[in-house]
Amino acid sequence: MPRFAANLSMLYNEHAFVDRFAAAAADGFDAVEYLFPYAVPAAELAARLQQQGLTQALFNAPPGNFDAGERGLACLPDRVDEFRRGFIDQALPYAAALGCQRVHVMAGLVPAGADRGALRDTYLDNLAWAAQQAAPHGVNVLIEPINTRDIPGFFLNRQDEAHAIVQAVGAPNLKVQFDLYHCQIVEGDLAMKIKQHLPTGRVGHFQIAGVPERHEPDLGEVHFPYLFSLLDSLGWDGFVGCEYRPRDTSPGGTSAGLGWLRAWRAAQAA
Template sequence: MPRFAANLSFLYTEHPFLERFAAAAADGFAGVEFLFPYAWAPEALAAPLQAAGLQQVLFNAPPAGSDAASMASAWDRGERGTACLPGREAEFQAGITTALRYAAVLQCPRIHVMAGLVPQAADRAVLHATYVRNLRWAAEQAQQQGCTLLIEPINPRDMPGYFLVHQAQAHAVVAEVGSPHLQVQMDLYHCQVTEGDVASKLRQYLPTGAVGHIQIAGVPERQEPSQGELHYPYLLALVDELGFDGWVGCEYRPRLGAQPGGTQAGLGWRDTPLR
C-alpha cells in the first residue's frame, strides 16, 4: 500500500490552517504536504507538525516575489512561477533560497518549483533555455542541503498558459538538467486530463527513477479518488508493483467541502482493496 500524505491546502479546510496538522494525524496520515507556507514563519509551522508527529514531505517554492510579503501574496496575484521567465532570475533565486530555508526548518526533503505562465508572443525556445538554466542553478543549491526539487506538468484546463504541460516534456527537462536533485512530480489527475493513458505512463516513467512524488485526485471534479473516471485501486496497485517507494499526495477537494468532518467522511477510499 502506498504511503499517503494529506495535502493541507485542499483537505481539512473546515479547520484553521495550523489546526489541520492534528486533524490529519488523527485520521491516520503520517505525512503532509501543502502549497505555500510563506504566510507563516517556518517555526510556526514546525510546531504543529512536530506536535502531531507528522513528516513534511513536500511544499511549493514561492510562485513569485522578492521579499516575504510579495512571496506570501504572489499566488493570489495570479503568479504561477518564474522559473521559465527571462528577466526574473533574481526573483527566482530569492524564492529558491527562501524555500530551502523553510525546508531546513521543516525537515522537508522535496520542493516543487513552478515553471510559470507563457507570456504572450514569447519565444518558447528562450523560455526553455531560461527554465533549464534556472533549474540547474536551483538543483545545485538543493544538493548542498540534501534536498530534491520537483517539476510538475499541469493540465491546461485548470491552469491555461502554464509552460510545463506534458509528462514527456518534464522528463526531457530533467534529463537535460542532469542532476539527481531534480525529479518529476507526477500528478495523476493532471496526467489524465491532459494525456490519458495513465497506467501506461506509470509503466513508462516509474522504472526510470525520475519520478520523485505522485499526487492523486478524482477526474474530472478533482474530488476523492473514489469519484470519477480513474480506477485508483488498479492504479495504486500498479504503483506498488512498479516499486515506487515515495509518497502519494492526496491533493483533492473533498466532496463535502469545508463542512465539519467533510474530509474525514470521504476517506473511505483508503480502505478499498487494491485492484
C-alpha cells in the same frame, strides 16, 4: 506500499491552517503537503509536525504573486533574480526547518508573444541552478506538468516534456512530480506512463485526485485502486499526495470522504 500525504491547502478547510495538521494525523495520515508555507513561521510549522508525528512531504517554492494569478517564475527570463532569491531566502530555509526533502518549483505562465525557446532556456538554467543549491541540503527539486484546463497557459503540460527537461539538466536531485489528475486530463494512458517513467528513477512524488471534478479519488473516470496496486508492484514506497477538493464541504467533510483510503488500507491489511 504508497505513503499518502494529506494536502492541507485543499483538505480540512473547516480548520485554521495550523490546526489541519492535527486533523490529518487523527485520520491516520503520517505525512502532509501544501502549496506554500511562508505565511506561517517555519518554527511553528515544525512544532506542529513534531507534535503530530508527521513528515513534511512537499511544498512549493515562492511562485511570484499567486493571489494576482502568477503561477511560478522559473521559465521567465525577466524574473530570474526574483526566482533565485525566493529559492535561497525562503524555500531552502523552510525545507531545512521542516525536514522536507522535496520542493516543487512551478514553471510559470507563458507570456503573450513569448519565444518558447527562450523560456525553455531560462527554465533549464534556473532548474540546474536550483538543483545545485539544493543538493548540499539533501533536497530534491521537483517540476510538475499541469493541465491546460486548470491553469491555462502553464509552460509545462506533459510527462514526456518534463522527463526530457530532467534529462537535459542532468542533475540527480531534479525529479518529476507526477500528478495523475493532471496527466489524465492532458494525455491519459496512466498505467503505461507509470510503467514507462517510474523505473527511470526520475519520478520524485505522485499526486492524485478524481477526474474530472478533482474530488476524492473514488469518484470519476480513473480506477485508482488499480494504479495503487501498480505502484506497489513497481516498488514505489514514496509519497502520494492527496491534492483534491472534498465533495462534502461541511465540517468533517474531509474525514467523511476518506472511505477510499480506509478501504485501501483494509485491503492491504487483509
